[in-house]
Amino acid sequence: MEIKLPWFVEELREKDPDLFPVVKAVVESALKTRALDLKTTYLVVLALDAAKNAEQGVKVLAAQARAAGASEEEIKEVLRLVYYVSGMDVIKTSLKAFE
Numbered sequence: 048m049e050i051k052l053p054w055f056v057e058e059l060r061e062k063d064p065d066l067f068p069v070v071k072a073v074v075e076s077a078l079k080t081r082a083l084d085l086k087t088t089y090l091v092v093l094a095l096d097a098a099k100n101a102e103q104g105v106k107v108l109a110a111q112a113r114a115a116g117a118s119e120e121e122i123k124e125v126l127r128l129v130y131y132v133s134g135m136d137v138i139k140t141s142l143k144a145f146e
Contacts, residue, residue, distance in 0.1 A: 050075050051111075053104070086115040090125045097129045 052074055060067045080088055089112035096104035109122055 050078050053107075084115075086112060086117050086121075089115050090117055090121060093122070094125050094129045097126055098133050 052071060056067070056070055056074055059070055078088060078092075083091070089108055093105060093108040093112055096108055112122060
């Protein structure tokens with residue numbers, strides 16, 4: 048499987064050719080499927096990008112997950128889990144207003 052590097056990693060090739068191979072190796076190592084299948088890998092990374100508000104990453108990773116076989120229902124479930132986990136901090140912190 049060929050790993051498609053994010054655009055900003057590709058841009059690093061020109062901007063810092065010494066650092067590029069190091070970052071490229073990390074991306075390839077992280078995305079190389081071993082215990083997880085490719086679809087699951089993309090769904091996990093999609094969740095992480097959604098949690099950190101990386102809009103372009105979410106768009107690209109959702110497409111990659113679909114290409115790897117993810118259904119719309121699987122994508123919805125993953126994004127609901129992100130909302131659940133991320134949203135709980137707001138509730139917990141908000142309760143401090145009542146102390």
